[in-house]
Amino acid sequence: MGRYNRAVVLEQIQRVDGISRLDIAEHTGLTPQTVSGIVRKLLDEGIVREDGSSRVNSGGKPRTTLRVNADAGSAVGLHFDPAELACVVVDLLGRPLVTRRIPTPPGADPAEVVAAMAGLVEDVLAEAAVPRERVLGLGLASPGPIDQEHGMVVAPPQLTHWTRVPMRQLLSAATGLHVTLDNDSTAAAIGERWGGAGRGVANFAYFFFGTGIGGGLILNHQVYRGGSFNAAEFGHTSVTQGGLECYCGNRGCLETLVSSAAVRAETRRRLSAGGASALTGPFRADPESIDIAAIVAASRAGDPLATGVLEEAAGYIASVVVNVVNVTDVDLVVLGGHGIRHLEELYVDTVRAAVATRVMSRHIRVVDVTLSPLGADAAAIGAAALVLHSTYSPQLSALLSD
Amino acid sequence: MGRYNRAVVLEQIQRVDGISRLDIAEHTGLTPQTVSGIVRKLLDEGIVREDGSSRVNSGGKPRTTLRVNADAGSAVGLHFDPAELACVVVDLLGRPLVTRRIPTPPGADPAEVVAAMAGLVEDVLAEAAVPRERVLGLGLASPGPIDQEHGMVVAPPQLTHWTRVPMRQLLSAATGLHVTLDNDSTAAAIGERWGGAGRGVANFAYFFFGTGIGGGLILNHQVYRGGSFNAAEFGHTSVTQGGLECYCGNRGCLETLVSSAAVRAETRRRLSAGGASALTGPFRADPESIDIAAIVAASRAGDPLATGVLEEAAGYIASVVVNVVNVTDVDLVVLGGHGIRHLEELYVDTVRAAVATRVMSRHIRVVDVTLSPLGADAAAIGAAALVLHSTYSPQLSALLSD
Numbered sequence: 030m031g032r033y034n035r036a037v038v039l040e041q042i043q044r045v046d047g048i049s050r051l052d053i054a055e056h057t058g059l060t061p062q063t064v065s066g067i068v069r070k071l072l073d074e075g076i077v078r079e080d081g082s083s084r085v086n087s088g089g090k091p092r093t094t095l096r097v098n099a100d101a102g103s104a105v106g107l108h109f110d111p112a113e114l115a116c117v118v119v120d121l122l123g124r125p126l127v128t129r130r131i132p133t134p135p136g137a138d139p140a141e142v143v144a145a146m147a148g149l150v151e152d153v154l155a156e157a158a159v160p161r162e163r164v165l166g167l168g169l170a171s172p173g174p175i176d177q178e179h180g181m182v183v184a185p186p187q188l189t190h191w192t193r194v195p196m197r198q199l200l201s202a203a204t205g206l207h208v209t210l211d212n213d214s215t216a217a218a219i220g221e222r223w224g225g226a227g228r229g230v231a232n233f234a235y236f237f238f239g240t241g242i243g244g245g246l247i248l249n250h251q252v253y254r255g256g257s258f259n260a261a262e263f264g265h266t267s268v269t270q271g272g273l274e275c276y277c278g279n280r281g282c283l284e285t286l287v288s289s290a291a292v293r294a295e296t297r298r299r300l301s302a303g304g305a306s307a308l309t310g311p312f313r314a315d316p317e318s319i320d321i322a323a324i325v326a327a328s329r330a331g332d333p334l335a336t337g338v339l340e341e342a343a344g345y346i347a348s349v350v351v352n353v354v355n356v357t358d359v360d361l362v363v364l365g366g367h368g369i370r371h372l373e374e375l376y377v378d379t380v381r382a383a384v385a386t387r388v389m390s391r392h393i394r395v396v397d398v399t400l401s402p403l404g405a406d407a408a409a410i411g412a413a414a415l416v417l418h419s420t421y422s423p424q425l426s427a428l429l430s431d
Numbered sequence: 432m433g434r435y436n437r438a439v440v441l442e443q444i445q446r447v448d449g450i451s452r453l454d455i456a457e458h459t460g461l462t463p464q465t466v467s468g469i470v471r472k473l474l475d476e477g478i479v480r481e482d483g484s485s486r487v488n489s490g491g492k493p494r495t496t497l498r499v500n501a502d503a504g505s506a507v508g509l510h511f512d513p514a515e516l517a518c519v520v521v522d523l524l525g526r527p528l529v530t531r532r533i534p535t536p537p538g539a540d541p542a543e544v545v546a547a548m549a550g551l552v553e554d555v556l557a558e559a560a561v562p563r564e565r566v567l568g569l570g571l572a573s574p575g576p577i578d579q580e581h582g583m584v585v586a587p588p589q590l591t592h593w594t595r596v597p598m599r600q601l602l603s604a605a606t607g608l609h610v611t612l613d614n615d616s617t618a619a620a621i622g623e624r625w626g627g628a629g630r631g632v633a634n635f636a637y638f639f640f641g642t643g644i645g646g647g648l649i650l651n652h653q654v655y656r657g658g659s660f661n662a663a664e665f666g667h668t669s670v671t672q673g674g675l676e677c678y679c680g681n682r683g684c685l686e687t688l689v690s691s692a693a694v695r696a697e698t699r700r701r702l703s704a705g706g707a708s709a710l711t712g713p714f715r716a717d718p719e720s721i722d723i724a725a726i727v728a729a730s731r732a733g734d735p736l737a738t739g740v741l742e743e744a745a746g747y748i749a750s751v752v753v754n755v756v757n758v759t760d761v762d763l764v765v766l767g768g769h770g771i772r773h774l775e776e777l778y779v780d781t782v783r784a785a786v787a788t789r790v791m792s793r794h795i796r797v798v799d800v801t802l803s804p805l806g807a808d809a810a811a812i813g814a815a816a817l818v819l820h821s822t823y824s825p826q827l828s829a830l831l832s833d
């Protein structure tokens with residue numbers, strides 16, 4: 030329990046700007062003796078400092094308040110995407126110090142990826158000038174499904190030869206850091222909760238548009254992971270009866286209809302079928318040139334075929350958001366991830382209109398819809414939060430329920 | 432806070448069979464002094480009794496254990512359905528003593544309904560031989576939406592002239608009992624959690640088939656109500672693009688496709704269109720005779736038209752269950768309510784097969800699908816639980832977050 034209690038105490042000090050040992054004991058349920066012991070150690074390590082000032086409670090004796098020594102430690106967050114590795118160093122208050130991205134070694138085996146990750150971590154720590162002994166740990170955000178108990182990445186998309194790779198162990202051996210592993214969408218939701226659009230929001234759903242479409246749920250101020258750590262698979266809810274079979278086993282999944290690949294494929298299909306469009310020329314010259322940027326540009330210039338494809342995709346997303354809101358009754362929906370680049374405005378506007386007119390609770394309160402302010406950094410920032418916050422960390426949370 | 436702390440203490444004693452004052456203090460976070468004061472009062476009132484035996488902790492002094500005096504008090508649960516009023520009296524351990532049902536006065540105004548409710552409560556209390564002073568309160572399960580803050584039933588289905596009726600206040604005045612109000616589907620989920628299929632299950636979704644289709648969610652062992660008390664509106668998730676517009680504002684809602692009325696209407700539509708069926712004769716003689724029982728009987732006798740209609744409905748339900756499981760990652764799905772009478776087996780089998788083959792987490796663990804053992808009593812039993820359990824009662828829960 031030592032590691033868990035330490036995280037709980039540190040979290041209280043991070044959350045409340047100037048808190049006494051007794052207040053920590055009251056808020057955490059730990060005994061004052063336990064709190065004092067942990068605080069003594071945090072003070073010795075320089076992670077926490079005693080504030081010069083002290084508060085006097087009504088009728089009580091003065092209590093020395095504690096604050097986090099923001100520079101005394103840091104955490105590293107790493108987002109493992111099949112296309113890109115993103116890495117961020119944050120200080121003890123969660124402020125990003127350095128962010129860096131590199132392409133994921135293509136077609137690589139786990140050892141190569143781990144080596145690239147370790148090199149990237151080394152680089153960002155050097156750039157941030159954080160000495161190794163001050164790094165509290167490394168959070169890894171990985172595509173799911175993951176096996177939380179064994180710290181394994183089960184089967185990441187586009188890395189079909191990866192099966193049950195023990196990333197937590199490999200990365201820990203390569204970096205010498207304690208590694209906390211979580212699903213990328215969950216980590217991104219945590220990033221939004223910690224430093225993005227979800228700050229202070231009790232209930233929100235985060236839609237993560239990457240190569241695929243994932244999601245995260247914060248319910249009652251807590252990360253909601255579900256009974257098997259597989260909650261919030263928004264991309265695999267079905268929007269049409271008898272739609273295409275998805276690799277997941279379901280049919281008519283949102284992901285099969287609105288992923289970047291699906292939108293490009295649908296545009297090409299309509300062009301092949303002879304639909305009138307300004308894209309016909311470029312399509313005949315080079316079908317590969319019809320990417321999302323080209324489709325959006327054509328739509329903005331008034332092209333009906335491009336507009337039709339994009340509006341249909343936006344409509345599917347809006348339907349799923351309405352369904353998710355009717356099931357979870359969240360206060361806020363955040364759309365993020367690199368998969369909606371160029372489409373942010375259309376998607377946010379369409380979803381916002383649908384939520385305002387089709388959600389059950391709309392007469393009681395307005396559900397807000399917003400674009401992620403963190404964008405593609407959300408998952409890396411959330412991964413760093415896993416290290417610093419016991420309520421976010423699945424391993425530390427598991428200790429609590431023991 | 433007095434009422435809240437009292438409920439918290441009583442709940443601990445109900446939950447743990449034989450618990451000491453110190454254990455209660457440890458589990459609740461209340462001070463031993465507060466616990467002692469509340470326990471003294473509960474002992475005086477006879478609600479709790481000291482057990483003759485006492486436990487000796489390792490190295491500690493003996494602790495007197497407390498048990499609920501099951502007969503010392505009771506709670507009344509009332510389910511207000513537009514068609515029927517169901518009322519149950521339970522003892523302090525939640526065991527039903529008497530259950531009774533009467534038709535809701537048809538086309539009635541609120542005063543008449545309240546009078547009928549008060550008479551029904553009077554009758555069940557008399558039959559259970561529970562003296563009025565031993566009744567801890569009355570829980571009312573009502574169709575949503577409800578205004579929890581003001582204790583109002585906002586707009587129940589089929590009672591179109593009801594708007595914002597202050598049922599909590601009216602019913603309290605008519606019965607002299609403290610009234611706790613909640614949504615009928617939420618109450619039914621609580622009933623399942625307390626005394627039905629959901630006992631001990633950390634995460635489950637309850638699908639409530641009444642006149643419409645509602646739902647309840649238990650997440651992390653707690654009732655999940657959502658930001659505006661409108662979570663789990665499973666009947667108003669969309670299953671088809673461009674489906675019928677629903678009264679809720681959404682399109683292609685499950686409820687528009689599989690409510691009893693929708694299934695009957697679809698059968699008649701196919702019969703009118705000339706589909707070959709054993710039901711054609713009865714349909715021509717009297718269209719009203721084509722009810723769910725007749726459709727199910729025809730299907731069991733091998734009628735393809737009837738079977739087609741029912742399998743389509745079951746398929747829509749299965750799609751929504753798969754979506755809900757992919758969003759909430761629950762461990763169990765319970766189907767209940769009077770709206771699936773005759774259809775239980777078909778619906779449970781179809782949903783179970785879909786969950787086993789289409790849910791994301793199916794390789795990690797099997798999500799169980801089961802029929803409610805409480806059936807149509809779930810909401811009334813759950814309403815009684817609102818009175819006895821602070822974790823279920825929205826008013827008491829609100830106090831906690833203050």
